Every structure is written in structure tokens, then in C-alpha cells.
Amino acid sequence: MSAPLADRIRPKTLDDIVGQQHLLGPGRPLRRIIESGEIPNLVFYGPSGVGKTTLASIIARRTKKHLCKLNGTSASTADIRAVVSKVGTLEAVNGILLYLDEIQYFNKKQQQTLLEFIENGDITLIASTTENPYFYVYNAILSRSTVFEFKPVEPKDIVPAVERAFRFLSQERGKPIKAEPEAVRRIAFSCGGDVRKAMNAAELCALAAEETDDALQVTPELAAELTQSSAPRYDREGDEHYDIVSAYQKSMRGSDPDAALHYLARLLAAGDLPSACRRLMVCACEDVGLAYPQIIPIVKAAVDAAQMVGLPEARIPLSDAVILVSLAPKSNSGEAAIDAALTDVKAGRAGPVPRCLQNKHYDSAEVKRKGQFYKYPHIYPNHWVQQQYLPDTLQGAAYYTPGENKTEQSYAAYWRHIKKEETPDK
Template identity: 65%
Template sequence: MEPLAQRLRPRTLDEVCGQQHLLGKNQVFRRTVESGKIPNMIFYGPSGVGKTTVASIIAAGSGMQLHKLNGTTASTSDIKSVLADIGTLGASGGILLYLDEIQYFNKRQQQSLLECVEQGTVTLIASTTENPYFYVYNALLSRCTVFEFKSLTTDDIRTGLRSAAARLGAEDKSPVLIPDDALEYLAQSAGGDMRKALGNLEFAVTAAPVENGCRTITLDMVQQVAVRTAMRYDKLGDDHYDIVSAYQKSMRGSDPDAALHYLGRLLEAGDLPSACRRLMVCACEDVGLAWPQIIPIVKAAVDIANAVGLPEARLPLADAVVLVATAPKSNSAHDGINAAIADIQAGRTGPIPRQLQNKHYDGADAKVKGQHYLYPHDYPNHWTAQQYLPDAIKDRQYYVPGDNKNEQAFAQYWKKIKGEL
């Protein structure tokens, strides 16, 4: 039997749930599609949010001959078969190629579409769950307009489920009743994926007995179908980078609640390495010299987490994440090393000062004989003035003390030693 998601696929743009930033009445995308002049487009977004549905609706109203290919299975010969229809009677209104999962097409396959797309003999609508700017060949990307489809909200899913239940009941002539608690659980457990939500609904409806001419979907039934809240996660995909980015930015922003939330998402996905790596990076980059003692503390927590494994690893990591999030912050060392590397990459280096070189003799051409290194421990307070940077950048300052108590105390100490106070 055809899946419910396919049977109940919206037939007009007004029936599509969500994506109002594209499909709203006054949006440029909507007006362009309704004009009948379909440009080359790439739809980018997670699965189950309406990319294929919108493409199908556009194709149905375009008057063009539709060809559908999937990047996971299509070959170069499949592309040639599509192009062979150019100029035929059946394609007198033009050819619309819907290419799903274009990221799986290699460079040569994508290049094979260039000429026809540029000439307008084929209109391309491609979709991808990955960032097209990383996965789509630049020459093809420059000939298309990218539209981002966003994850559906719980409200969007709830609306779609109500509509699907009503249509399903009408088809089978046995109304489908879904109490609010069951509907809410189905909507939330889908993780923004309408296809998943409809699949779970179909499973529950199939299992529901007909009583008094109706089928009632209970909370217990949907909890058995959708055991746990769905979460989008692909260690090689955009979702991974979005979560780890939010994880570190929440710690940097001193929000322990958000940091724990994103830690939880990483651990629920089983991605212990990313949780540990970003935690250590954040301790060094964002707390840093404001409280340098945190670095070995975080390292110890990570060691414990890796030693005990999941699910117990959540405990030392939660301790460390809250500690990093609530610790004073400083990125002075981070900014300092970045500035130093920028100078090096730009060629601003120069010879190492003679007194710092690892040699104790001078060539015949040396203008100043002798190393002349001043050993700081031979001087009061273990310091004496001496040039350390190369001549070309001798006055460069990379490190600027942060305004936290720890770094300011060190800064005041050295100003006193150097007679700057």
C-alpha cells in the first residue's frame, strides 16, 4: 500500500504546513511560482519538511514534462535519458527535472546538467539536506537560486496531523479521533519531520480498533509507536555542526541551562567525542586565563567520561559544562595567538634576535660579536629589560590582559616590576 505521507501529500501551496517565509501570500518565492515562470532552484533543508511536496506542486502547475531523479540511485545514463526528451513533442512545454538528494551526484554528473540549465532547455529544481554551498558544483550553484526550508514547528506538525486524520477518516468512512494528549505526543515526537509524524499516525490508525464506527488513537498507542522524541542528527551533516556550535556558544555565553540542553542532545545521539572535544576547547578558548585552573579540571572530567562511557559519562561532563558556563571568561590568549599567527602568515617575522639564538659563536660578518643574552634569574625579581621579538616587529603587542581579576592581578604585578606604576 502507498505510504500515508504519499497518499495525503498536499496538492496546493495553501495545503502545505509551515514554510510561510517562502509560501506566504506576499513572499517573493510564492509570487514567482504563481507567475508560471519557474527559475532554476535548489531547495535546502532537513528531511520531511516539504521540499519534494513543493517541487511536485510546482511541477503540476508548470505545464512542463516532469522527470524525477534521486541522487542516491540515478546514473549519468539516467541524466542522458532526460536530456534526450529535449525538443520532443511530449516536452513541447519544456522539461522540469526534479533532482532529489543532489549532494550525492558527483562533479561530472552535476556538470552534465550545466549546458541545458544555462540554455533553458531544462528547468532544474534540486533538493538537498546538506549545505549546497559545500556539496553543489559552483558553476551549477551560480545558475540556481537557493531557498532554505526550515524545520517544522510542533504547531505545523499538529496542523498537518489533524488534516491527515480527517482525510484518512473520510477515505475509510470511519472517523479518526485523536485526543489532545495523543496529538501533542505525536507532534512533538516527530522532531520537525512531517513524514515521520504521518508514518507514526498511520501505524497507530492501522492498529486502532473500530468502535461505534470510529477509531480512537490513545496516548498509550502513540507512545508505543513513537517511543522517544525524535532528534535530527548526522555526524557528517549540518545538524551536527549546528548542535556543537550551539553547545560551545552557550558555554561561552554563560548559559548553563542551554549548555546542558545541547550536551544532552550530543549524548542522546551517542556523540561523546564531540561533547568532550568542544568542552575542552571552550575551557581553553573562552575561560582561559580568567581561571586557568579550570583546564586540568575539565581534562579530568573528560578522562572520567571516556573511562566510564555512556550513560554515566553524562555526570562528569555535566559538572564540567556547568563549571565552564558559570566561570569568568577571557579570550585574551585566544586573540593573542591568532594575532601572532596572522603576522606570521603575512610574512611579518624577521631574524630571531642574536641574544636568543641557540649558538655561541659569531661568523666573520657579524656586526656585533657575542650573544649578549641576559639571564633573567640573575636580576632582581627575575626580570630585566631585553628585546625578544624580531626587529621588524619589536614593538608588537599580541596579548592584552583581560578585565578579569586573575589577569589584572598579573598585569599589575608586572607593571610594578617593570617600573611602569
Template identity: 70%
Template structure:
């Protein structure tokens, strides 16, 4: 049985790897480390299909170390001890390089087992993870390793691999390929920076191609679109990519960029993440537009309610309205800052007695020589306002709210300055 195309054309040298120029271009730190021949313990962090496994294989080959691959989802402590037990073999004369994929699935005890072998140099560890290693990898391992971040591969880099893949398949097959214009570019741009996905799409597009009367296989652009249309939008809702996407969505609205905001909305909806969109949209309306345009809050709430009621795909219409409105609206975080300052005082224990005139008093005991609540009803005074103390003594005079510099808040500011004299 033939191995997958991605394995058959896996790069054999550093220069054949597509992408990761920030790590592997001549003169870059990781490349210099590899070329030195002395490999420290490494942690490769980044999305799937960007060359982490491939690079580990190349490092093992260049350093003549025995490569052992384990996966954190299935490996056990016994597997690690078995690797160490094989250190005396002839094939491990130059040492063992343990490539531990998905290390985030190893629990703390399993990761601690690695330490004794890292300490004495029995094995060289290259661990890979798709999640932030500073959250998921045991600190003692991180302190003995160097972390390198891998990035999604740019489409122009993926295109090189796609064109090579079509050439290899044509050489392997008995039928010439006729590739419609735009097919390689479609696969390269729709794989979401995952070279492995691109290789799978190439292989499937050839396998599903029709054999023409002339004896060729015609690879059609329409077929390539059908095979790749969903590959770039799937993501783990518990992973870093999810939180990065949500963060970019909210920051684009806050930054008043409607184009970026609606783009990230489209990516989230393509992944079916309607709840996260609705939550962040409501938060942004309240936190970032706020008192600069307070009417936006019920407007966005209505759009969110409509979206949840009608569901996808139509939900994208009221959500697009709301997202663009939030992005182009004037901004003020004065309410956010006010509640943050007040909360800080409350958490610091500034919980003074509520002023007597604000208490819910209906009678006084006989022991109180100064009977009465002394509350002044603002509507009984000119301009519906009268000066009296509302804050407890411990925080009396504290300013939590500062007027925003937008038209709405400045209008209220001017009104109250006039009313309060």
C-alpha cells in the first residue's frame, strides 16, 4: 500500500522545507544550531502541517542520531523507558533523538519522567505542540529546552510544494496530467497554511480527475475548489487559534476597522462559532462604544437576538450589520474605566458605611438624639439636582467616572456643569 503523498515527497534537506524562513533561512539561529551538529533539547510550537515533524527528521539524519517518534496521545511512561533501554544498540551509537509529538497530552508525571533522561543527556528531546508551550509544558522541561515558534506557511510558499506534488504524481502515474489554470493557486491559498492539507488536496484532485478520450487526466478548478473549500476554516474551539481569532475580531471592532472586523466575522461563522461572535459583539458594544453612542446597546442586542433566532447561514446578515455599526461608531471606554476603578476600591476593602440619608430608614430608635433620615429629594429642587453626599466617608470625593471626549458625553458634561452651577 502506497504511503500518503505528503510522506512520499517529504523534504530531505533544510532548503527543501517550504516556509519557516524566519527560523531556517541562512544565518538564522535555529539553522546555525542545526548546522553546528550539537542539538539541544527543543520545543517546536505551531499549527499542524507546517514542517515540525519534517524538520525533526532532517535534524536526526544530519546528526546521525537514531530517531524515535512518540505521540503524546498514545505514548506512555513505559514507552519512554523502552526508548532509553535501546540506547546501547548499534543504531544509537551517536545517540537518540526522541521526537515527542503533541507533548501537551502528556500529564505532569509523564513529563517529569523525561527529566532524568534529559539531565544525564541520555536522549535529545524535540517536543512539538500546537498549543502554547508556556501553558501546557512542564516548567522544568521548558527550562531545559529552547522554544521555536513555527508559523502557518504563506500561499506563495505552499504553491512551490503543490507544483512539485503535481510533478511527482505525473511521474509516478501512467497518465499525463492536464491541470486547469488556477488549480495550484486555489489549493495553495485554501489550505490555511497547512502544507499537509495541500498535499492531500493535490492527491485527491488527481485521483478524482476524469480520464479524457486523449488518454490524459484533466484536473479541474471546480473540483479543486470543492475539495478545498472547508480546509482553511476548521479549528479547535479550545485551542490557541480560536482565542487568537476571537481576539482579532474584537480588536478590529475596537480599532474602528470595519473591513477587518467583517473578515474575522466571516471566519468565525465559517467555523460555526455563533455563540462566541454574539458574546464578543455585545461586549464590544458596551465596552468600546459605550456612552459615545449608548443607543447601540439595544441595537446590537436586537441583532444578536435575530441571529440566534434565525440561525446560520442567514444569521450572518444581522451580525454583519451590527459588527460594521460597532466598528464605525464613535468610541468611549469611560464606563469600563469607571467600573474598573470602583471595583478596585471595593476589592481593596473600602466598604464604608452607607450615608444615613441614603439608607432605607423608616424609623429611629429612642436612643437616637438626631432623628430623621435627612434625604434630599432631587426633584424638589431646581434643575432636579441638589448637592448631598452619596459615597461612604471612606471614599467620599473619589472620581470614578471621567467624561469621555466624544460628542455625546461632552454634551451631557456641558449640561450638568450648567445645571450644577
């Protein structure tokens, strides 16, 4: 069985790499470092299929270092020592470049094993990770490395790569492959920024292409059929998950229903119904809140319906609710109020509950004025009476500020009116 097309067609020079111009474009820092020939320890951070492994191979070739590849999911400390054993041998006369893929799967002890060898220069380390290295990579390694972030490749940049793939496959098979421009575009736009996925799709299309007398035909319909299940990049445990749910809520908060629906669609395409429902409920409470308090039971009903019917029908009540939340007036006064109160509590600013609010109990002997003296608001006009509610140490504290929306302003106006009509105690 031959290697995947992505490996057979792997770029050999910096200029052949698709995308990553923010790192490898003319004059960019990483390109200048590579061209200098003096390679420091590096950490490549970014999603899969965007050129991290390819770049490590190009660096090894340019520096004439012996390239050793390990994968954090399967490599052991013994594998690291086996790499180190090659130091100073004819096989690695120009030094060793260790490419450690998925370093986040190495435990702390395994990562510590690397330190001795990268500190003394026996090994140049290029580690790659799809997770945030500042969370998953041992600090001692990070302090000895430079982190570069790789981005998903734009579809427009993937189009030339797909065209090149079909030319390569034509040469391999000895028969022209005629891929219609729309077919190429469909492949480029369906791979979620993953060039490897685009190469795999191109190879599938070549295998399934209709054969004519003079060529293999790749039509848009064939490309659509073979890429329709190619969901956007998504990992429920990784950065992409948190980026998408963050963008989902921020789009609703920012009153952009189209963007909010886009991120909802990405969550649902990945089958992540729980995250779609949870963030929607949070947004209704946090970002709409008291500006339209009735929205909370409405959104809760939509979430319940979505969870009851499941996917794909769940998309319908969720879409309704996302649009409603996006277009509703916004207020975070409730969240700000409870956060301010929590700040006081966590700082130790509390104090005994005022006697008038305590549960009924007997006063001790030293209490001179015995009794609870609670004023029951419902026997007073407008169901309100002035009395102490906050502890003595917090008298005058104000946590809630009404939002600038008609609902909260109407509440504020009502209470200003009521409190001016305070009557004497009965």
C-alpha cells in the first residue's frame, strides 16, 4: 500500500508550503531564522494538517541535521535515549534534529528527560502540539524554546495545492485528470483549513473519477459527494472547541445573529449539542438578563425541546432561540451585581445578619433590647417599608445599577416613586 498523497507530495522548500505567510513570508522572523542556518529549539503550535511536520523536515534538510521523529502518543523515555545515542555518530555528523509530534502527550518526567540534551546542544528540538503549549508543555522546555503559532490555511491558498495534487496524480497514473474548477473549489473549501484533508479528498476523487477515452473526470457533484461529511475542524477537548463556543456566545452578545448561527452550525455539525445548549442558556441570563427577563424561560423551553428531539431536529428550536437572544436588548447588570457582591464576600466583608432578619430565636441574657423587630412589608402601603437588610459593616453598599434599557429603567422609576412615599412605622 502506497503512502498517503499528502506524504508523497510533501513540499520540499519553504516556498512550496501552503499558507503560514505570517511565519514564512519574505522577511518574516521564522523564515529569517531558518535561512540563517542556526536553529534554536522551537515549539510549533496549531491545528493538524497545516505544515508543522513539513516545515520540520525542510529545516532538517536545509541544516543537514539528522532528522529523528517521535510521537508523544507512543514514544517512551527509552525512545528518547535511543535518539540521543546517535549523537556524535557518522549518521548524525551535523547534529540531530528531534521532531516530537504531539508533545502534550508526554508527561512531566518524559519532558524533563529532554532538558539535559537540549540544554547542552546535543539535540535541537522541534516540538509540535495542537493544544496551547502554555498549558500543556513543561515550563522548563518552554523557557528554552520559541513558540510559533500556525493557523488554519485559507481556502484560497488551498486551491493551488489541490490543483497541484491532481497534476501529480495525473503523472502517477499516466492519464490526465480533468478536475473542473468548481470541483477544486469544493475540495478546498470543505477541508476546514487542513491541507492534508484536502489532499486526501483529491486522491479519493481521482480514485472515484469517471473514466473517459482520454481522461478521468472530476466533477463538482463527485467532489461534493466525497467531501460532504468533511465537518469543520473541531475537538471537544481542545482550543478549537473553546474558540468556537466563545465566538458563539460573543456573537449573540454582540447582537450578530448571522455570526451566532454560523458558530451554532459548527457546533451542531460536530454533534456538540450540550455546548450549544449550555452557552445559549448562559447568554440569555448573562447578556440579556434583566433587559428582557422573560427570555430565560423562553430559551429554557427551546433548549428542553432541542434535547428532547435531538439532532438534526434540535437545530430548529436552537436557531429560533439564538436569533431571539441575538436581537434582544442587552444588559449584564445582574451579572455585575452578583460579581460585586461576591467580591465583598470573598474579601471578608460580611458581618452578622441584622437581628430583624434572623430566624426567630431567643435573645441571650446580655441583649438589652429583646425581640426581632422585623417589619413585614406586606402590611405596609405598596408592600414596602424601610428597614435594615445589609449587615452593619456593609450599610450603604450598592451592587446593582439599573441597565440603560426600558425594562430596568421602569423598575428603577417604580421604586424611586414607591420609596418617596414611605409611611411611618405602624
